[in-house]
Amino acid sequence: MNNFSSICVIGLGYIGLPTASLLGTKGYNVIGVDVSKNVIDTINRGEIHIVEPDLDILVKSAVNSGNFRAAASPAEADVFIIAVPTPFNDNHQPDLSYVEQATRKISPFVKPGNLVILESTSPVGTTDGCVAKILEAEGHDIINDVFIAHCPERVLPGRILIELIQNDRIVGGTTEKATQVASKFYQEFVSGQVLETNAKTAELSKLTENSFRDVNIAFANELSIICEDEQIDVWELIKLANRHPRVDILQPGPGVGGHCIAVDPWFIIDRAGEKAKLIRAAREVNDSKPLWIIDKVLDKASKFKRPSIACLGLAFKANVDDLRESPALNIVRALKEKDVANLLVCEPNIKTHPEFEIVDFQTAIKKADIVLILVDHKEFKSLSSASLIEKMVIDTRGITK
Numbered sequence: 001m002n003n004f005s006s007i008c009v010i011g012l013g014y015i016g017l018p019t020a021s022l023l024g025t026k027g028y029n030v031i032g033v034d035v036s037k038n039v040i041d042t043i044n045r046g047e048i049h050i051v052e053p054d055l056d057i058l059v060k061s062a063v064n065s066g067n068f069r070a071a072a073s074p075a076e077a078d079v080f081i082i083a084v085p086t087p088f089n090d091n092h093q094p095d096l097s098y099v100e101q102a103t104r105k106i107s108p109f110v111k112p113g114n115l116v117i118l119e120s121t122s123p124v125g126t127t128d129g130c131v132a133k134i135l136e137a138e139g140h141d142i143i144n145d146v147f148i149a150h151c152p153e154r155v156l157p158g159r160i161l162i163e164l165i166q167n168d169r170i171v172g173g174t175t176e177k178a179t180q181v182a183s184k185f186y187q188e189f190v191s192g193q194v195l196e197t198n199a200k201t202a203e204l205s206k207l208t209e210n211s212f213r214d215v216n217i218a219f220a221n222e223l224s225i226i227c228e229d230e231q232i233d234v235w236e237l238i239k240l241a242n243r244h245p246r247v248d249i250l251q252p253g254p255g256v257g258g259h260c261i262a263v264d265p266w267f268i269i270d271r272a273g274e275k276a277k278l279i280r281a282a283r284e285v286n287d288s289k290p291l292w293i294i295d296k297v298l299d300k301a302s303k304f305k306r307p308s309i310a311c312l313g314l315a316f317k318a319n320v321d322d323l324r325e326s327p328a329l330n331i332v333r334a335l336k337e338k339d340v341a342n343l344l345v346c347e348p349n350i351k352t353h354p355e356f357e358i359v360d361f362q363t364a365i366k367k368a369d370i371v372l373i374l375v376d377h378k379e380f381k382s383l384s385s386a387s388l389i390e391k392m393v394i395d396t397r398g399i400t401k
């Protein structure tokens, strides 16, 4: 009954672009909408504006096939997918303005029988209270005519194209019928299982997944601080504890970055308030870890007149070029501000940075008095212990252990 042949994707970022180009290569007729003219022009040339393995090949092939084009405005389609950012404001309150704008933008093009999917990570109640509410206010029959569902994206940056297809997907409609229609759509191109629920449960499941990880990383970060006082190697400790069949602790680091794990728990805290004690404490532990690292570096630096510090990595995690919400970047920025050392900043995944000169990492190591390892990029893992002799090493990722 539901025939999905044309798709309109709103937002061509880390989720929207891979999704739109994947659907284009699967034979759907896809239009991708973005607010940036530069993004639209880049994609229509068959090129990409973000770094993700194999995404360039996928976009080129989808655009060349004629099935995928980018534009500034939406068009009529069978399925609308909203994949816009859901950041938070200064008080850690969710900013749903992009979701609101996207919904208003598609509204004139939505027809009876259409499916509208919100993929953006959203606070509980957004699919109903924002997307459905706006469409209803604009005259759509959201019970019988237009099917609205939340299907949170769950892909890991660096593995997006694989996980888009292979991950299980959670689909929650604002009505049972909407759940079924959305589920049928995802089953057309997902090889993982499509799990059906309601919109609110789908929203909270995504927030729960990222909060689980945040809480577990906070536990590891807290252990790392405790271990420092006890002069215990935290990485050895975790490795040993994880040999227990029911223990699986994640890894400590310089803090938690990216635009997901450090953000999504706040969407739970914002609604649950005092009830979300543990989730809030985990956020605070992870947010305070960069400050602890900065103090440690300043303490070591005070032992020199004006040391050279090789800062290895700016990205928010290994093997990506993404610097958003990166604890590594914030630590290097703070050290620059303190101005107690010459910084040799290395980031193999980017060529230039507006604030720092990017230095080749082998050269940086040679010149450095202090080596500060902030990201476990594959390039840094080849660091030989011989090259670190007579250097003071601060390894926030445990790669030299």
Ligand code: SAJ
Binding pocket: 121, 153, 154, 155, 156, 157, 209, 210, 213, 217, 250, 251, 252, 253, 254, 255, 256, 257, 258, 259, 260, 261, 316, 317, 318
């Ligand atoms: N980190 C640690 N220790 C660890 C694991 C990660 O300090 O043991 C740090 C990383 O260095 C990084 C941050 O946490 O700064 C987040 O990295 P990540 O690889 O855990 O996750 P993201 O943000 O790249 O992607 C997450 C994923 N969620 C889960 O694994 C539950 C992904 O599946 C989601 O789609 C994505 O968030 C999202 O978009 O929400």
